[in-house]
Amino acid sequence: MTQPSATADTPRAAAVRWGIVAGAVATVFYAVLALGRWNAGDSADYDLGIFAQGAEAWSRGHWPQSDIRGLSLLGDHFSPILATWGVLWRFWPTPPTLLITQSVLLGAALGVVVGYARRRTGVRVALLIAVVGIFSRAVLTAAMFDVHEVAYAAIALAVLCIALLQHRFGWAVAASVWLVLTKEDLGLTVFAAGFCWWWMYRGEGWRRPLILAGIGVAGVIVAMLVIGAFSPGSGSGYLAYFGIGSSNKLPVPEDHSLSPQRLLPVLMYVVLALIVGVRSKLTVLAIPTLVWRGVSSNIHYWALDFHYDVVLWPIGMLAFVDVIERYGVPRLRSWQSGCVGVAMVAGFALAVSEMGDRSVAPGSFFHTAPVVENIRALAAAHLPHDARVATQADVGAYLVPAYDAFSLRPDQHPSVDYVMFTSKPKWTYQVPVCAREKLVREGAQVWRRGTVTLVKLPYRQRVTPTC
Structure with a gap:
């Protein structure tokens, strides 16, 4: 057979x-x-x-x-x-x-x-x-x-x-x-x-x-x-x-x-x-x-x-x-x-x-950069869970889903309690230095860790990162 x-x-x-x-x-x-x-x-x-x-x-x-x-x-x-x-x-x-x-x-x-x-x-x-x-x-x-x-x-x-x-x-x-x-x-x-x-x-x-x-x-x-x-x-x-x-x-x-x-x-x-x-x-x-x-x-x-x-x-x-x-x-x-x-x-x-x-470094897969740790540390220490925070483009994704993140950009005008940004030398949609300095001057409280800055606004307000 x-x-x-x-x-x-x-x-x-x-x-x-x-x-x-x-x-x-x-x-x-x-x-x-x-x-x-x-x-x-x-x-x-x-x-x-x-x-x-x-x-x-x-x-x-x-x-x-x-x-x-x-x-x-x-x-x-x-x-x-x-x-x-x-x-x-x-x-x-x-x-x-x-x-x-x-x-x-x-x-x-x-x-x-x-x-x-x-x-x-x-x-x-x-x-x-x-x-x-x-x-x-x-x-x-x-x-x-x-x-x-x-x-x-x-x-x-x-x-x-x-x-x-x-x-x-x-x-x-x-x-x-x-x-x-x-x-x-x-x-x-x-x-x-x-x-x-x-x-x-x-x-x-x-x-x-x-x-x-x-x-x-x-x-x-x-x-x-x-x-x-x-x-x-x-x-x-x-x-x-x-x-x-x-x-x-x-x-x-x-x-x-x-x-x-x-x-x-x-x-x-x-x-x-x-x-x-x-x-x-x-x-x-x-x-x-x-x-x-x-x-x-x-x-x-x-x-x-x-x-x-x-x-x-x-x-x-x-x-x-x-x-x-x-x-x-x-x-x-x-x-x-x-x-x-x-x-x-x-x-x-x-x-x-x-x-x-x-500038992708596959080695980054194995450790977390200080900027990410600083974003999380500032948020955990100073942001209430229901906080409305406007963020620079390189920050917001790291706050989702724990916080209500908005975009800190000239084309958007969110009503928020806090703003968070970094001072990286190169980034897409980077907030201008003069606009960051203005937000710091007008903030009620300011916290910094490394290149990351968190600003508490005097009251909930619409923010536009312009000089």
Whole structure:
């Protein structure tokens, strides 16, 4: 009698093993970077403090509200999927919960991509994707700068791309729904997925492409309606960067010129796809993100210093895998292999530059910096539990959830009892020295520990850190 083959499922089992190992290594790596920044005192109100307050509200069964952001988070971005952070917050109510969750999501996304690459293209390509993927600047910018809702999009996009490549409509629908619940602009990506399905499987007709496109359109419409209902201005303030509506009053530099920097996201996608992957039909999924970022007046959307590229990350990697699966691994001395080599060098150079800019020291994972200890010590000694305190951007996240933290910025005017700030020489949204000195002069009481200052105001009042 013929025995069942012991190796029948070897390719699938090998792919699973590779995915698990790659995902686990990436998760640990990203968690060490994120928690290292947290322990070093480099985490910020924007966005960790904001999302921590949102998670706390979700955990109590309330709509997500952030005093740091100054509005309901559903009036800022449409991200109901972040209610899952509220569930986790119930068990571990501290901002590192969100940092670790994001690391798991990003690691899982890489694991899915590497597992697929192992099964479809073999060991060499899977190893290449694992190394290039884990050190890509596109994901490091997200892993090293607090938390962002698009971490949820990374794994959903990986699943969507694989569903398109493997003709799995059910998985494509599930991933599409996940995406439209993650952020309002991702409905455009889902719409593109409908076009991509039609392009790949034209002989099947229009029903499935229209379903995917319909999910995308419905997602955008619902998102805009919800944002309008929860926003103070009855609409998304981010549309002002596209010449629609009024500003959301964020202090973001704008530029309406045809600057060449608008093409930086396109170059990032080309690097992520290792150049040759641009030929894949999956590139269609990247187009909506590249277009809205490129036409915006918000210069942060063009830059490679923020989390926006993480949406392109799984698309680019799987586009490369798709091209290799279709056309084979390039010969060593071919122009295609040269392109891959150039992209790899560029990718690693961008990653090293990002890690240098962020000054991330993985060793910080093992000890807490004095500035963090001083923030906590001053708060424990002098802040009542119900205190309303306006904080500089590098302080607020460390006071959530024990205290009611607000943002000490010129664009916000919170009514508070205390203010807390640091005198770090370099920080985003640093309160001017003259404004800090003014707050100290006008304070009823002042306490200092190291670089941290806590000021008790004479009475509850609105504060604006201007000179």
